[in-house]
Amino acid sequence: MIAITIDKAEVSKIYKSIDKYTHKGIQGHALLIGGSYGKIGSICLSSKAALKTGCGLVTAFIPKCGYDIVQISIPEVMVLTDEKDELISNINFEIIPQAIGIGPGIGQELPTQKAFNEFLKTNISPVVIDADALNILSLNKSWLKLLHPKTILTPHPKELERLIGKWSSDDEKMEKVIAFSKEYDLVIVMKGAPTHIIDGGIVYQNSTGNAALATAGSGDVLTGMITSLLAQSYEPINAAILGVYLHGLTADIALPTTGYQSFIASDIIENIGKAHLTLGN
Numbered sequence: 001m002i003a004i005t006i007d008k009a010e011v012s013k014i015y016k017s018i019d020k021y022t023h024k025g026i027q028g029h030a031l032l033i034g035g036s037y038g039k040i041g042s043i044c045l046s047s048k049a050a051l052k053t054g055c056g057l058v059t060a061f062i063p064k065c066g067y068d069i070v071q072i073s074i075p076e077v078m079v080l081t082d083e084k085d086e087l088i089s090n091i092n093f094e095i096i097p098q099a100i101g102i103g104p105g106i107g108q109e110l111p112t113q114k115a116f117n118e119f120l121k122t123n124i125s126p127v128v129i130d131a132d133a134l135n136i137l138s139l140n141k142s143w144l145k146l147l148h149p150k151t152i153l154t155p156h157p158k159e160l161e162r163l164i165g166k167w168s169s170d171d172e173k174m175e176k177v178i179a180f181s182k183e184y185d186l187v188i189v190m191k192g193a194p195t196h197i198i199d200g201g202i203v204y205q206n207s208t209g210n211a212a213l214a215t216a217g218s219g220d221v222l223t224g225m226i227t228s229l230l231a232q233s234y235e236p237i238n239a240a241i242l243g244v245y246l247h248g249l250t251a252d253i254a255l256p257t258t259g260y261q262s263f264i265a266s267d268i269i270e271n272i273g274k275a276h277l278t279l280g281n
């Protein structure tokens with residue numbers, strides 16, 4: 001196993017500054033798929049985080065009940081809706097996104113499971129899989145072989161346990177995740193304190209972030225950030241490394257003004273700009 005610390009020196013090697021002559025059409029189009037009745041906020045957070053991380057265009061694919069919510073809360077984001085009101089049942093779109101993030105707030109209802117299966121069979125874009133989409137994979141493990149190489153999975157400890165089963169020590173957990181990453185050729189963002197990223201036999205350990213991130217929606221924001229970087233043509237492993245680093249750095253930057261208690265997921269989004277500025281333009 002090779003172990004690498006994700007610090008400023010490491011991310012500076014992969015960070016791409018913005019070209020003076022770029023435009024929104026070549027800056028990457030990210031599609032965020034998720035939300036269900038009562039959990040539209042998750043996709044608002046992911047979509048806004050994607051825009052703030054620098055991609056040129058963001059579209060949210062959500063159930064109909066979220067249409068006004070997303071349009072009003074983030075006017076910069078375009079919206080496509082499912083035919084169903086309260087859940088996603090048929091993921092159908094004509095745009096060609098450069099990356100897709102799927103799962104925040106999507107729920108695990110049977111029609112949503114079926115839609116996710118169809119999506120996996122037909123999708124051609126690089127993907128980040130999070131939250132309930134991970135739980136759906138855990139319920140249907142044979143679908144794991146439908147994932148393209150280097151698909152990014154972002155489980156928190158409970159989602160990870162559902163995917164790979166229980167472990168009895170940190171060493172055993174790491175062995176199991178490495179084996180899982182190798183078996184399906186996946187990039188695993190193993191969220192925690194600290195977050196590790198596993199790409200086969202290489203394990204990256206993040207150095208940013210603090211307990212302020214233990215707040216609702218902070219993972220939804222991370223999904224938007226990594227999807228945005230993927231859409232901007234970062235290789236999957238580099239999108240995961242840079243996304244996790246910047247996400248943690250926002251909490252380190254904000255902590256002196258928010259304290260641990262009052263920091264919320266929207267504060268991550270507000271500080272993405274300052275985090276980016278520590279690396280370049």
Ligand SMILES: NC(=O)C1=CN([C@@H]2O[C@H](COP(=O)(O)OP(=O)(O)OC[C@H]3O[C@@H](n4cnc5c(N)ncnc54)[C@H](O)[C@@H]3O)[C@@H](O)[C@H]2O)[C@@H](O)CC1
Nearest residue numbers: 039040041042104105106107131132156157158216217220
């Ligand atoms: N505003 C919104 O719309 C929000 C929607 N969310 C969505 O709600 C759905 C359910 O997500 P949840 O993650 O809450 O549900 P889960 O049932 O997947 O996870 C919650 C369980 O995991 C455990 N857990 C979480 N992090 C842990 C850690 N670091 N160490 C140990 N145990 C840990 C908790 O104790 C709890 O038992 C997802 O689709 C998610 O995207 C949440 O992200 C919260 C905000």
Ligand SMILES: Nc1ncnc2c1ncn2[C@@H]1O[C@H](COP(=O)(O)OP(=O)(O)O)[C@@H](O)[C@H]1O
Nearest residue numbers: 156191192193210211213214216217218219220
């Ligand atoms: N104590 C902590 N220290 C550092 N990072 C944390 C801590 N608690 C949570 N995080 C980070 O916050 C995020 C939580 O993600 P997740 O559990 O998916 O949240 P949600 O589903 O509510 O959006 C992860 O990136 C995780 O690493």
Ligand SMILES: [Mg+2]
Nearest residue numbers: 131156219220
């Ligand atoms: Mg989550």
